[in-house]
Amino acid sequence: MSRTAAVPVGAARQGSLRELNLALVLGRIADADRPPSRADLAARTGLTRATVSAVVEDLLLGRLVAEVEPAPRAGAGRPARGLVLAGDGPAGLGLEVNVDYLAVCVVDLAGRVRHHTVERADLRPVPPAEALGRLAALAAAARADAADQGLTPAGAALAVPGLVDDAGLVRLAPNLGWRDVPVPALLARHPALTEHVDGVPPLVVDNEANLAALGELHAGPSGAASFLHISGEVGIGAGIVLDGRLFRGVRGWSGEIGHVPVRPDGRPCRCGGRGCLERYAGQEAVLAAAGLAGADLPADTAAYRLAELARAGDAATLAALHDAGTALGVAVAGVVNLLDLDTVVLGGGYAPLEPWLRPPVLAEISHRVLTAAWSPVTVRPATLGTQAAAVGAAGSVVRRILARPGGWLAHRS
Amino acid sequence: MSRTAAVPVGAARQGSLRELNLALVLGRIADADRPPSRADLAARTGLTRATVSAVVEDLLLGRLVAEVEPAPRAGAGRPARGLVLAGDGPAGLGLEVNVDYLAVCVVDLAGRVRHHTVERADLRPVPPAEALGRLAALAAAARADAADQGLTPAGAALAVPGLVDDAGLVRLAPNLGWRDVPVPALLARHPALTEHVDGVPPLVVDNEANLAALGELHAGPSGAASFLHISGEVGIGAGIVLDGRLFRGVRGWSGEIGHVPVRPDGRPCRCGGRGCLERYAGQEAVLAAAGLAGADLPADTAAYRLAELARAGDAATLAALHDAGTALGVAVAGVVNLLDLDTVVLGGGYAPLEPWLRPPVLAEISHRVLTAAWSPVTVRPATLGTQAAAVGAAGSVVRRILARPGGWLAHRS
DNA sequence: GTCAAATAATTCAACCACTGAACAAATAGT
DNA sequence: ACTATTTGTTCAGTGGTTGAATTATTTGAC
Numbered sequence: 001m002s003r004t005a006a007v008p009v010g011a012a013r014q015g016s017l018r019e020l021n022l023a024l025v026l027g028r029i030a031d032a033d034r035p036p037s038r039a040d041l042a043a044r045t046g047l048t049r050a051t052v053s054a055v056v057e058d059l060l061l062g063r064l065v066a067e068v069e070p071a072p073r074a075g076a077g078r079p080a081r082g083l084v085l086a087g088d089g090p091a092g093l094g095l096e097v098n099v100d101y102l103a104v105c106v107v108d109l110a111g112r113v114r115h116h117t118v119e120r121a122d123l124r125p126v127p128p129a130e131a132l133g134r135l136a137a138l139a140a141a142a143r144a145d146a147a148d149q150g151l152t153p154a155g156a157a158l159a160v161p162g163l164v165d166d167a168g169l170v171r172l173a174p175n176l177g178w179r180d181v182p183v184p185a186l187l188a189r190h191p192a193l194t195e196h197v198d199g200v201p202p203l204v205v206d207n208e209a210n211l212a213a214l215g216e217l218h219a220g221p222s223g224a225a226s227f228l229h230i231s232g233e234v235g236i237g238a239g240i241v242l243d244g245r246l247f248r249g250v251r252g253w254s255g256e257i258g259h260v261p262v263r264p265d266g267r268p269c270r271c272g273g274r275g276c277l278e279r280y281a282g283q284e285a286v287l288a289a290a291g292l293a294g295a296d297l298p299a300d301t302a303a304y305r306l307a308e309l310a311r312a313g314d315a316a317t318l319a320a321l322h323d324a325g326t327a328l329g330v331a332v333a334g335v336v337n338l339l340d341l342d343t344v345v346l347g348g349g350y351a352p353l354e355p356w357l358r359p360p361v362l363a364e365i366s367h368r369v370l371t372a373a374w375s376p377v378t379v380r381p382a383t384l385g386t387q388a389a390a391v392g393a394a395g396s397v398v399r400r401i402l403a404r405p406g407g408w409l410a411h412r413s
Numbered sequence: 414m415s416r417t418a419a420v421p422v423g424a425a426r427q428g429s430l431r432e433l434n435l436a437l438v439l440g441r442i443a444d445a446d447r448p449p450s451r452a453d454l455a456a457r458t459g460l461t462r463a464t465v466s467a468v469v470e471d472l473l474l475g476r477l478v479a480e481v482e483p484a485p486r487a488g489a490g491r492p493a494r495g496l497v498l499a500g501d502g503p504a505g506l507g508l509e510v511n512v513d514y515l516a517v518c519v520v521d522l523a524g525r526v527r528h529h530t531v532e533r534a535d536l537r538p539v540p541p542a543e544a545l546g547r548l549a550a551l552a553a554a555a556r557a558d559a560a561d562q563g564l565t566p567a568g569a570a571l572a573v574p575g576l577v578d579d580a581g582l583v584r585l586a587p588n589l590g591w592r593d594v595p596v597p598a599l600l601a602r603h604p605a606l607t608e609h610v611d612g613v614p615p616l617v618v619d620n621e622a623n624l625a626a627l628g629e630l631h632a633g634p635s636g637a638a639s640f641l642h643i644s645g646e647v648g649i650g651a652g653i654v655l656d657g658r659l660f661r662g663v664r665g666w667s668g669e670i671g672h673v674p675v676r677p678d679g680r681p682c683r684c685g686g687r688g689c690l691e692r693y694a695g696q697e698a699v700l701a702a703a704g705l706a707g708a709d710l711p712a713d714t715a716a717y718r719l720a721e722l723a724r725a726g727d728a729a730t731l732a733a734l735h736d737a738g739t740a741l742g743v744a745v746a747g748v749v750n751l752l753d754l755d756t757v758v759l760g761g762g763y764a765p766l767e768p769w770l771r772p773p774v775l776a777e778i779s780h781r782v783l784t785a786a787w788s789p790v791t792v793r794p795a796t797l798g799t800q801a802a803a804v805g806a807a808g809s810v811v812r813r814i815l816a817r818p819g820g821w822l823a824h825r826s
Numbered sequence: 827g828t829c830a831a832a833t834a835a836t837t838c839a840a841c842c843a844c845t846g847a848a849c850a851a852a853t854a855g856t
Numbered sequence: 857a858c859t860a861t862t863t864g865t866t867c868a869g870t871g872g873t874t875g876a877a878t879t880a881t882t883t884g885a886c
Contacts, residue, residue, distance in 0.1 A: 011459035012433035014842050014873050020425035021844090039863055046424035051844055053864060077862025078852040163784065171787065226663045238751065242660070249753025250639045253784050260747035261781060262677060273746070273781035333686070334673035334747055338651065340662025368674060368686035371576065371666050374584065427844050427871050434873090452834055464873055466835060489883040490833025 018055070019406040021047060025055045026064060026085075026405050030109075035068050035082025056083060062409040063089040063152075064109065064401075085109040088150035090197070090401055090408055093142060094394025095135055095158040096208065096387075099123060099175050099234060102131070103387055104138040106146045106153065107394035109402065111218050115145045116387070128170075128181040136190035143192050154401060154408065155200035156193055157393035158183065159211040161233065163253050168205040174270075175234045199407010200400055208389045209255050212382075213239020214246055215392025216345055218399070219384045228332070228341050229382065230257065231348035231389075232303075234283050240339070258282065260331045280327035283349060289320035303349035310356050321356040328357060329364025336369050336377055347382035354381035431468070432819040434460060438468045439477060439498075439818050443522075448481050448495025469496065475822040476502040476565075477522065477814075498522040503567035503610070503814055503821055504559050507807025508548055509621065509800075510573055512536060512588050512647060515544070516800055517551040519559045519566065520807035522815065524631050528558045529800065541583075541594040549603035556605050567814060567821065568613035569606055570806035571596065572624040574646065576666050581618040587683070588647040612820010613813055621802045622668050625795075626652020627659055628805025629758055631812070632797045641745070641754050642795065643670060644761035644802075645716075647696050653752070671695065673744045693740035696762060702733035716762035723769050734769040741770065742777025749782050749790055760795035767794035 028044055029036060038056055042049040059065045066086045070079040089109050096103040100122050106115035117138050123131050135158075143153050160183070162173025168184040183205050187193045196202045213229035216239075225244040231237045236258035240247040248254055258278035259271050266275030279285055283302055287293060290306060297305055309317040332344055344361070346354045358379050365379075366372050384391055401408050437458055442449060451469055455462040472478045479499045483492040502522055509516040513535050519528035530551050536544050548571075556566050573596070575586025583594040596618050600606045609615045626642035629652075638657040644650045649671035653660040661667055671691035672684050679688030692698055696715055700706060703719060710718055722730040745757055757774070759767045771792050778792070779785050797804055814821050 011437065012430050012873090013460075014430070016433070017425050017427070017430055017843060017872095020429070024424065037863070047426075048845055049864065050846080050866085054843080073862095075862080076852095076854040076860060078850095078864075080863060240751075247655070247752075250755050251753055251784070251788065253753040254751060256750040256753075256783050259750045259781060259783050261743050262674070264675060264743045271781070271783050276781070330674050330677045331747070334744070335751060337669040337672045338653075338667060338748060338751075339660075340664055340667040340669075342663050368672060368684070368689070370669050370672050370684050371664070375664060425844090430843095430872060450834070461874055462835070463837085463875080467872080488833080489831060489881095491835075491881040493834060 015406075018058075019404070021045075021051065021055050022058060022405045022409070023403060025052060026059060026402055029059075029065055029083050030085055030402055034071060035084045037070070037080030037082060039080060041083070058409060059405070062405070062412050064405055064408065087112070089152065090154035090200075090398075091146050091151040092394035092397030092401075093139060093146075093153045093156035093193075094211075094390040094392070094397070095139060095156060096211075096390040096393065097123065097131055097135060097158070097160055097176070098208065098389075099161065102135050102138060103390040104135070104142045105387065105390045105394050106142050106151065107391060107398055108151060109398055111395060111398065113391060113394075114149055114151060115142050116390075117142060118387070124175075124177050128178055128183075129186050132183065132186050133190070136187060136192055139190070140192035152197075153195075154197040155397040156203045157211065157396045158203060158205045159208040159389035159393045160205060161208040161235065161237070164205050164207055166252060168203070170205065197408065198411035199404055200397065204396070206252070206393070206396070207237065207239075207255065208233075209237025210239045210246055210248065211390075211392035211396060212237075212347055212384075212388040213241050213345075213392065214396050214399075215384050215388040215390075216347060216382050217241050217244065217246075217392075218395050219388075219391065220345070220382075226341055227343035227345050228335055228339075229345045229347050230328070230332075230350060232281065232283070232346070232350035232353075233348045236278050236282055238335075240341075242339075257331055257335070260334065262327045262330045277327055277331045281324040281331075286320050286324045289323060290314070290317040303352050307352040310353070318356065321353060322360050325357040325360030326364060329361040330368070332361060333364050333368035336365060336372075340371065341377070342375060343378045343380070345380055345382050347384070347388055348386070351381045351385070354379075428819075431471075432817070434458075434464065434468050435471060435818045435822070436816060438465060439472060439815055442478055442496050443498055443815055447484060448497045450483075450493030450495060452493060454496070471822060472818070475818070477818055477821065500525070501563035502565065503613075503811075504564040505807035505810025505814075506552060506555060506559075506566050506569035506606075507624075507803040507805070507810070508552060508569060508571040509624075509803040509806065510536065510544055510548060510571065510589065511621065511802075512574065515548050515551060516803040517548070517555045518800065518803045518807050519555050519564065520804060520811055521564060522811055524808060524811065526804060526807075527562055527564060528555050529803075530555060531800070537588075537590050541591055541596075542599050545596065545599050546603070549600060549605055552603070553605035565610075566608075567610045568810040569616045570624065570809045571616060571618045572621040572802035572806045573618060574621040574648065574650070577618050577620055579665060581616070583618065610821065611824035612817060613810065617809070619665070619806070619809070620650065620652075620668065621646075622650025623652045623659055623661065624803075624805035624809060625650075625760055625797075625801035626654050626758075626805065627809050627812075628797050628801040628803075629760060629795050630654050630657065630659075630805075631808050632801075632804065633758070633795075639754055640756035640758050641748055641752075642758040642760050643741070643745075643763060645694065645696070645759070645763035645766075646761045649691050649695055651748075653754075670744055670748070673747065675740045675743045690740055690744045694737040694744075699733050699737045702736060703727070703730040716765050720765045723766070731769065734766060735773050738770040738773030739777060742774040743781070745774060746777050746781035749778060749785075753784065754790070755788060756791045756793070758793060758795050760797070760801055761799070764794045764798070767792075 038052045042052045068082040091108045094105045102119045104117045163171040170181040209231045229239040238255040238257035259276040263275035267279040269276040455465045481495045504521045507518045515532045517530045576584040581597040622644040642652040651668040651670035672689045676688035680692040682689040
């Protein structure tokens with residue numbers, strides 16, 4: 001988990017200045033919609049052209065950026081040399097363990113997915129050590145593929161559908177049946193996940209919903225940098241992104257929206273409370289209400305089955321989705337009132353169901369959110385599919401390098 | 414509203430280095446439990462003693478810190494000269510308009526309240542311009558008093574029980590009867606609130622609950638730097654403090670916990686929704702349930718009256734408080750599940766009622782919060798009294814100077 | 827009473843990184 | 857070919873940190 005602020009609150013030594021400016025320039029290159037020239041960067045950052053040149057020199061040497069052919073420009077003057085994020089520099093390795101699949105992917109600095117593997121398997125009966133072993137094998141293959149493409153894997157992040165510790169201990173992953181699983185220790189034997197690069201931890205473990213939100217952050221339309229991302233799976237998790245940064249809570253356990261009460265005296269929940277959202281908008285509840293209780297569908301196809309039925313006009317399914325959307329809307333309205341967010345993303349299993357969920361969610365928001373009159377809340381489906389968490393995990397590694405390029409550069413000198 | 418991050422994401426020029434270290438050293442002086450020496454600061458910040466000396470020199474010249482007699486120390490060696498925040502430097506002016514009082518206070522760099530005035534008056538029938546005029550008169554007196562004590566008022570913050578714009582426009586303050594009141598424009602004629610100091614805006618307007626949370630942040634026990642502060646007044650507002658920083662939401666309208674649904678099909682609320690927390694734990698609801706519906710008590714004495722009755726064992730009051738606490742607990746459980754906070758502070762009118770509210774709130778939390786088993790949630794009363802918002806407002810000005818001393822120093826050179 | 831040990835704070839040359847201005851490079855238009 | 861224009865680099869100047877040496881001020885031992 002990223003405990004580091006954008007700027008460490010330590011001593012500002014001389015080198016900090018360069019480190020700050022490396023991150024600044026690199027960030028502008030990443031954000032730009034077309035390859036900027038050094039002069040563009042100088043104008044946009046406020047640095048002098050001389051400084052930008054020196055900084056870019058470092059970035060080029062460290063293979064973080066590359067020069068491209070200048071975009072033909074009207075008017076006189078020496079043609080600019082465009083700068084882009086390197087396609088052959090460091091890359092992030094993203095891993096995911098979920099109820100019925102393992103996934104691994106590699107994302108480069110520019111956010112492109114350069115490798116992607118999914119292995120379907122019911123992992124509930126598999127012991128954690130074995131599941132992680134299989135994952136490590138996939139990771140080794142992914143590293144090799146990345147290396148073939150000229151990329152240097154610089155760190156990995158693992159998404160787990162459960163509560164994760166600072167140290168990577170999985171305290172509880174109910175749907176997977178895991179409890180107190182020391183993931184880093186179990187993966188320590190696998191070299192694919194322990195190679196260390198300065199400035200980037202070899203492996204971080206985090207909640208699936210958190211990483212899916214991060215995936216959405218840099219896959220989704222840029223601009224909306226504050227949103228609530230809801231992953232509707234067997235359980236319901238949420239990732240909260242504020243100003244382009246994931247909010248993790250005091251211990252990293254934020255986002256348990258599935259247990260927000262929506263009917264305080266309602267159905268009992270396995271968490272011990274009553275009337276939790278999960279009991280009204282979780283997969284089991286929706287399937288039961290739609291009359292598919294015994295179907296025992298794999299978790300990630302259930303949503304598509306529901307969407308099919310809804311498209312066909314099945315009354316029970318439509319009613320079930322309406323009720324789930326209303327429950328979701330009640331919880332979301334509370335969140336929006338509390339946090340003042342302007343965008344809600346329906347992700348995971350909710351994404352294909354968005355056409356039927358959005359109207360009741362919006363209805364609840366518009367009734368219940370005090371400030372909805374001044375500025376409306378957008379509800380939209382996630383742009384990434386089921387692999388949002390793995391891609392988000394890989395992206396989190398990449399983001400870390402972009403945010404603090406100093407470590408990577410020091411490592412390569 | 415503080416839009417600026419701790420470190421602006423602009424170009425890191427040469428001067429930025431000094432600015433960063435000024436803030437770093439000043440922060441350590443502020444946090445220390447006893448006056449640190451330059452050598453202590455060097456050890457704690459990682460800077461060299463030479464740099465610390467130079468930085469401290471600047472701070473002394475700018476009247477931000479002062480030297481004090483060394484604390485007698487065992488062992489040999491030249492005695493250290495202790496450094497403390499100056500008691501005669503800049504100060505923050507805190508203002509509050511509420512339903513039945515106006516308040517003004519002055520807080521110095523060390524957080525001490527150096528001036529404090531409250532003017533009781535029912536402000537609902539008073540036009541905003543007149544209310545603000547009276548406030549400005551109090552502010553002028555406070556400035557004069559501060560100047561007599563050697564302080565330089567360096568900026569002001571105003572707390573309002575309502576939704577405030579980035580520009581200081583009060584969009585809606587329902588209990589005060591304000592709507593679209595352009596506070597800065599109305600106060601522009603009053604010199605006490607428009608004198609400008611570099612790096613500190615002359616007047617910021619913010620929500621009362623937000624500023625009360627900030628007040629609690631630096632009055633409360635240090636260490637708990639992430640908490641939810643709930644101001645139970647006529648309405649119910651919350652301030653969310655994360656890692657020592659107030660979280661304001663996308664538009665600065667976070668904290669509307671009063672309209673979080675706790676009984677989705679319950680009592681209609683004036684916000685247009687149903688079953689909002691305010692209808693179950695707001696002052697009116699509690700007074701009605703306790704049988705004091707018509708009493709028409711001033712808002713800030715209602716809580717004390719209820720506490721009296723509860724202490725005397727009045728059955729209706731005890732039941733009313735239990736029910737309010739349960740509703741509050743439902744809402745708070747949702748918030749804690751979502752944000753993973755470990756501390757909840759009962760402030761405003763809830764503070765004196767804490768003995769009766771805490772048990773039901775804790776009961777709901779322990780039932781409903783998934784992670785409560787691993788790490789308990791603390792529920793405690795606010796340490797600041799009814800003046801939390803005014804003190805917090807003044808404190809926010811001071812914090813801004815401490816966080817970016819560069820502006821103040823430039824202004825004084 | 828004097829001297830050694832210890833700790834605090836300052837001084838100073840060296841160095842790092844940014845600035846501003848001058849200059850070299852490369853193109854379009856006339 | 858020549859000028860205008862824009863890009864990118866070079867270089868002396870400067871602000872700020874570093875590290876080591878120096879000065880300052882105390883305690884404790886002989």
